[in-house]
Amino acid sequence: MSVMDNYILQVHGLQVTFTDIERNEIHVVDGVSFSIKQGETLALVGESGCGKSVTSLALLRLLDGNGRIRGGNVLWQGRDILSLPLREVRSLRGREIAMVFQEPSSALNPVYTIGDQITESMLRHQKVSPAQAKKQAEEMLRLVGIPEPRKRLEEYPHALSGGMKQRAMIAMALSCRPRLLIADEPTTSLDVTIQAQILELIKELQKRFHMAILLITHDLGIVANMADRILIMYAGKVVEEGNKQDIFRRAAHPYTRGLLNSIPRMDQAKGTFASIPGTVPDPAHFPEGCRFHNRCGEFTETCLSEPGKIHLENEHFVLCHYPLGQKTLGCRAK
Amino acid sequence: MTSERRQLIRRLFLSTSGFLGFSLLAFFCIVALCAPWLAPPPAGRDPYLMPVVEWSPNPQPPSSEYIFGVAGKRNIYYGVIWGTRSAFRVGITVTVISTMFGLLVGAVGGYFGKIVDEVLMRITDIFLAIPFLVAAVVMATILGPGLDNVIRALIFFSWMFPARLIRGNILQIKEEQYITAARSVGVNHVGIIVRHVLPNSIFPVLIQASMRMGSLVITAAALSFLGIGARENYADWGGLLNYARNWMLGGGGEVLRYWYMVVFPGAAMVLFVLAWNLVGDALRDVFDPRLKV
Numbered sequence: 001m002s003v004m005d006n007y008i009l010q011v012h013g014l015q016v017t018f019t020d021i022e023r024n025e026i027h028v029v030d031g032v033s034f035s036i037k038q039g040e041t042l043a044l045v046g047e048s049g050c051g052k053s054v055t056s057l058a059l060l061r062l063l064d065g066n067g068r069i070r071g072g073n074v075l076w077q078g079r080d081i082l083s084l085p086l087r088e089v090r091s092l093r094g095r096e097i098a099m100v101f102q103e104p105s106s107a108l109n110p111v112y113t114i115g116d117q118i119t120e121s122m123l124r125h126q127k128v129s130p131a132q133a134k135k136q137a138e139e140m141l142r143l144v145g146i147p148e149p150r151k152r153l154e155e156y157p158h159a160l161s162g163g164m165k166q167r168a169m170i171a172m173a174l175s176c177r178p179r180l181l182i183a184d185e186p187t188t189s190l191d192v193t194i195q196a197q198i199l200e201l202i203k204e205l206q207k208r209f210h211m212a213i214l215l216i217t218h219d220l221g222i223v224a225n226m227a228d229r230i231l232i233m234y235a236g237k238v239v240e241e242g243n244k245q246d247i248f249r250r251a252a253h254p255y256t257r258g259l260l261n262s263i264p265r266m267d268q269a270k271g272t273f274a275s276i277p278g279t280v281p282d283p284a285h286f287p288e289g290c291r292f293h294n295r296c297g298e299f300t301e302t303c304l305s306e307p308g309k310i311h312l313e314n315e316h317f318v319l320c321h322y323p324l325g326q327k328t329l330g331c332r333a334k
Numbered sequence: 335m336t337s338e339r340r341q342l343i344r345r346l347f348l349s350t351s352g353f354l355g356f357s358l359l360a361f362f363c364i365v366a367l368c369a370p371w372l373a374p375p376p377a378g379r380d381p382y383l384m385p386v387v388e389w390s391p392n393p394q395p396p397s398s399e400y401i402f403g404v405a406g407k408r409n410i411y412y413g414v415i416w417g418t419r420s421a422f423r424v425g426i427t428v429t430v431i432s433t434m435f436g437l438l439v440g441a442v443g444g445y446f447g448k449i450v451d452e453v454l455m456r457i458t459d460i461f462l463a464i465p466f467l468v469a470a471v472v473m474a475t476i477l478g479p480g481l482d483n484v485i486r487a488l489i490f491f492s493w494m495f496p497a498r499l500i501r502g503n504i505l506q507i508k509e510e511q512y513i514t515a516a517r518s519v520g521v522n523h524v525g526i527i528v529r530h531v532l533p534n535s536i537f538p539v540l541i542q543a544s545m546r547m548g549s550l551v552i553t554a555a556a557l558s559f560l561g562i563g564a565r566e567n568y569a570d571w572g573g574l575l576n577y578a579r580n581w582m583l584g585g586g587g588e589v590l591r592y593w594y595m596v597v598f599p600g601a602a603m604v605l606f607v608l609a610w611n612l613v614g615d616a617l618r619d620v621f622d623p624r625l626k627v
Binding site for chain 1: 447508510511512514515516517518519520521522529530533534
């Protein structure tokens with residue numbers, strides 16, 4: 001963390017709560033901190049319900065309903081998004097920070113053409129005429145690999161296939177050349193072959209536009225392929241942080257290791273798949289102390305107290321009383 | 335896309351109910367537009383005031399001169415023709431204004447939720463709790479006679495229906511991911527409501543509005559019939575029925591002796607309501623996704 005200027009986004013101690021029907025506050029995201037450098041890909045990894053998506057929505061203050069940001073700050077080039085007036089946050093959305101969503105078929109509005117939707121953010125953020133915007137939109141569609149872009153501009157979302165829709169979503173997100181792209185499980189709903197294409201596309205566009213990516217996923221295969229640095233989340237907290245090598249070769253948190261061990265491998269002996277026993281705890285009843293203790297093989301009495309963040313090496317941090325040894329791990333990066 | 339749209343329009347007009355409804359509506363439109371030629375008003379007089387054609391207060395049956403007969407010294411034919419304009423005026427003004435107001439209340443409540451929704455919906459509940467006709471009668475009496483006051487009274491007590499409907503739809507639509515997606519590119523609240531939420535939730539409201547159009551005209555006629563609607567002798571279907579009040583039970587041993595006083599304005603009303611209901615039905619058939627095969 002020496003050169004602070006390098007970071008375009010810094011999140012410190014983000015707290016998000018939801019209110020349940022009995023008006024109890026539930027801490028879904030509890031003190032999450034991370035930062036993203038210009039042009040890098042940071043992967044946010046965790047099981048369903050660990051707070052990944054909520055974190056990503058909170059960054060742009062997009063939480064609605066009963067989700068509330070209770071603390072922390074989100075510094076975008078030195079300015080705290082969480083305390084900016086909403087009008088200025090809006091001008092950041094889409095222009096500087098854009099999002100791609102999980103489900104392309106529900107993230108596109110069925111009553112507007114693809115062209116309308118791509119030009120919407122351009123017309124909002126840039127001084128362009130509708131005709132110019134349309135031209136740029138066509139260019140964007142060509143860039144994301146959609147054939148016959150001019151024709152596609154006039155089509156409605158239902159006329160496109162899932163992969164095409166996701167390409168159109170990407171074109172939409174990148175239409176204003178954002179500096180950070182938040183991709184929330186961008187390929188989960190796509191076929192494996194299409195997944196690979198979309199990921200390649202995102203990588204290619206990242207290089208071209210020199211933007212940073214916050215990739216939210218539960219798929220470690222994608223992480224290995226895309227990420228520079230990795231953040232492992234469990235039950236609303238970041239439990240381990242490190243670069244790809246740190247995580248895949250020297251995972252220190254028992255949870256991270258559990259995740260890595262549960263990837264089926266070709267050279268594995270026959271038998272049952274490894275898995276982490278138990279399920280993700282309900283956010284209303286997170287365990288005391290280390291939130292992983294009830295599923296952890298290394299559990300001792302100490303784990304009932306809150307673990308502190310341990311600095312292992314360079315950029316490798318872990319939130320655990322008993323970080324695992326650095327050499328014994330047999331898991332490897334893809 | 336255009337072919338799809340063309341098909342939609344074809345389905346709209348070529349279904350039985352759509353064809354009948356739109357034809358009837360077109361007929362009424364033509365009558366309203368051509369009123370000055372169909373029933374020329376006396377020169378220099380307000381055409382909406384039915385001129386006196388007879389000095390005897392007794393009704394007269396249809397004749398070659400007065401094809402629908404004479405009631406209250408006025409030509410029923412003249413009243414029916416010019417009354418078409420009054421019907422459109424009441425129906426369209428009330429429906430448009432009450433729907434717009436209802437949309438505003440329902441959209442704001444549904445979209446912003448929480449306390450805003452709570453307050454707006456409780457106010458809506460209060461209005462809904464008052465029986466519609468009674469409320470309209472009281473309001474029209476307070477405001478005094480005149481078509482404009484009828485319109486005001488009806489608007490005042492009919493905005494709740496679209497408000498409720500649109501609120502429900504918005505609650506459903508606002509959870510969609512494309513709403514979050516639109517917010518994520520920096521669209522503001524007004525843009526979200528107007529550009530993204532309403533187009534996805536407005537059709538049921540339009541269908542309901544067209545169906546309500548007919549019943550509003552009936553209510554307006556009821557007020558006129560009771561003598562608290564349009565001014566006396568104003569060309570209005572309900573007003574024509576008002577003339578029939580003392581003659582409805584017939585006379586001289588014949589119950590149906592003065593049938594023409596009720597039948598002609600009544601038929602106009604029935605067909606007008608039917609037209610709007612059929613149009614509403616046709617719209618629903620075409621736009622309601624649940625009915626799509």
